[in-house]
Amino acid sequence: MTNFALKVTRLGFSLLQSVSPRIAGKAAFRLFCVTPSTKPKGEKAKAAHAAGAEKLAGAERFTLRLTGGGRAHAYRLNGGALGRRPRYLVTHGWGSSGAYMGDLAETLAATGAEVIAVDFPGHGRAAGRVLHMGMAVKAIAAAERRFGAFDAAIGHSFGGAALMVAAAGMLPGVTAVLPEKLALIGSPSEMHWLFKDFGKMIGLGRSAQQVLETEVFRVTGRRLEEFDASRAADAIRRPVLIVHAEDDKEVNANHARRYAAASDHVRLYWANGFGHRRIVGARPVLDAITGFLAEGDADKAAEIIPLFDLPARRMSL
Structure with missing residues (x-):
C-alpha cells in the first residue's frame, strides 16, 4: 500500500472496529486475501x-x-x-x-x-x-x-x-x-507472524485481531496455529x-x-x-x-x- 492508502485503511478500520470488532476482523480477512495486480x-x-x-x-x-x-x-x-x-x-x-x-x-x-x-x-x-x-x-x-x-x-x-x-x-x-x-x-x-504483522499494519485492536485469525478456521477447518x-x-x-x-x-x-x-x-x-x-x-x-x-x-x-x-x-x- 502507498502511505496515503495505508492511512485511509487504518482510519477506516479504526472507525469500523469501534462499532463492531467482529465486522472489522472479517473485513480485515477479506482484505488480507485480496491478491495484488497481475501486472x-x-x-x-x-x-x-x-x-x-x-x-x-x-x-x-x-x-x-x-x-x-x-x-x-x-x-x-x-x-x-x-x-x-x-x-x-x-x-x-x-x-x-x-x-x-x-x-x-x-x-x-x-x-x-x-x-x-x-x-x-x-x-x-x-x-x-x-x-x-x-x-x-x-x-x-x-x-x-x-x-x-x-x-x-x-x-x-x-x-x-x-x-x-x-x-x-x-x-x-x-x-x-x-x-x-x-x-x-x-x-x-x-503463518501466525504474517497475520500479526498485517493486523498491526492496519491498526487492528485485540478483539478484531482475534476475529481475523478465527476466519482462518472458518475457511480452512484448521486454526491458524495449526x-x-x-x-x-x-x-x-x-x-x-x-x-x-x-x-x-x-x-x-x-x-x-x-x-x-x-x-x-x-x-x-x-x-x-x-x-x-x-x-x-x-x-x-x-x-x-x-x-x-x-x-x-x-x-x-x-x-x-x-x-x-x-x-x-x-x-x-
Missing part, C-alpha cells in the same frame, strides 16, 4: 516476467477447477511423451506467478522431466482476485488429479508452505498430495531441501532454521546474497535443486548442509 510493477519486474513468459511460451496450458469453486492455471512442459519420466510440480509465491518461476521450470524440463507450473487463483493467468492457504492447497490437489502423482514438488515462499501443508494433508476434506521429495525456496515455516509447516516436515517422512538466503528481507531466515531443526529428513542450503526474489533463478540454487532431485545424486547438490552440521546455526523464532 508487473517496475522495469526489473517487467523484464523478469517477460523472460519467464518466454521460457513458458511453448508449454501446454490448462485450467484447473478447484473443489468448492475457483480456478487455477497450469503450464506443462514435456507433456505427452512416451515412457516413464519424472513429474515435477512448481508453485510460486504470493503476488508472483508461474512465469516468474520460468528459469526453474526450464531447468527441470531440461533434465527430461515433465514439469507442471501452477498459477494459483488470482495470480498469473488464473482468474479471480482472492487467495488463501485453503485455495492454494486445493489448487495443488487439482494439479495432481489432472496430471497424476508427482515425484517431486518445488515451491517458492507462500507456494512452498502450501506444498508442505498439502503434503501433510492438513486441510480437512482435501486428499494429501505427497511427492517423494520436496524443495522449498524462501518459504515460511508458519499451519506449522516445520512440524509437517517431520510428519511426512520425506526428503526435504530447504533453500534460503540469510539476507532474505521478506521471510526471515529463522524459518529455514525451524525447518532444519524439525526433522533429520531436512537438508538446508544457504543461498546467501540472492534475497527473496532473485533466489528462484540463481544458478547455484537451480544446480542444488536439480542435484537434490536426481536419483542417488542428492549428495552432489552444492554445499547442502546436513542437519547434524547445524547446531551452531539453529535459532528459534
Whole structure:
C-alpha cells in the first residue's frame, strides 16, 4: 500500500472496529486475501516476467477447477511423451506467478522431466482476485488429479508452505498430495507472524485481531496455529531441501532454521546474497535443486548442509 492508502485503511478500520470488532476482523480477512495486480510493477519486474513468459511460451496450458469453486492455471512442459519420466510440480509465491518461476521450470524440463507450473487463483493467468492457504492447497490437489502423482514438488515462499501443508494433508476434506521429495525456496515455516504483522499494519485492536485469525478456521477447518509447516516436515517422512538466503528481507531466515531443526529428513542450503526474489533463478540454487532431485545424486547438490552440521546455526523464532 502507498502511505496515503495505508492511512485511509487504518482510519477506516479504526472507525469500523469501534462499532463492531467482529465486522472489522472479517473485513480485515477479506482484505488480507485480496491478491495484488497481475501486472508487473517496475522495469526489473517487467523484464523478469517477460523472460519467464518466454521460457513458458511453448508449454501446454490448462485450467484447473478447484473443489468448492475457483480456478487455477497450469503450464506443462514435456507433456505427452512416451515412457516413464519424472513429474515435477512448481508453485510460486504470493503476488508472483508461474512465469516468474520460468528459469526453474526450464531447468527441470531440461533434465527430461515433465514439469507442471501452477498459477494459483488470482495470480498469473488464473482468474479471480482472492487467495488463501485453503485455495492454494486445493489448487495443488487439482494439479495432481489432472496430471497424476508427482515425484517431486518445488515451491517458492507462500507456494512452498502450501506444498508442505498439502503434503501433510492438513486441510480437512482435501486428499494429501505427497511427492517423494520436496524443495522449498524462501518459504515460511508458519503463518501466525504474517497475520500479526498485517493486523498491526492496519491498526487492528485485540478483539478484531482475534476475529481475523478465527476466519482462518472458518475457511480452512484448521486454526491458524495449526499451519506449522516445520512440524509437517517431520510428519511426512520425506526428503526435504530447504533453500534460503540469510539476507532474505521478506521471510526471515529463522524459518529455514525451524525447518532444519524439525526433522533429520531436512537438508538446508544457504543461498546467501540472492534475497527473496532473485533466489528462484540463481544458478547455484537451480544446480542444488536439480542435484537434490536426481536419483542417488542428492549428495552432489552444492554445499547442502546436513542437519547434524547445524547446531551452531539453529535459532528459534
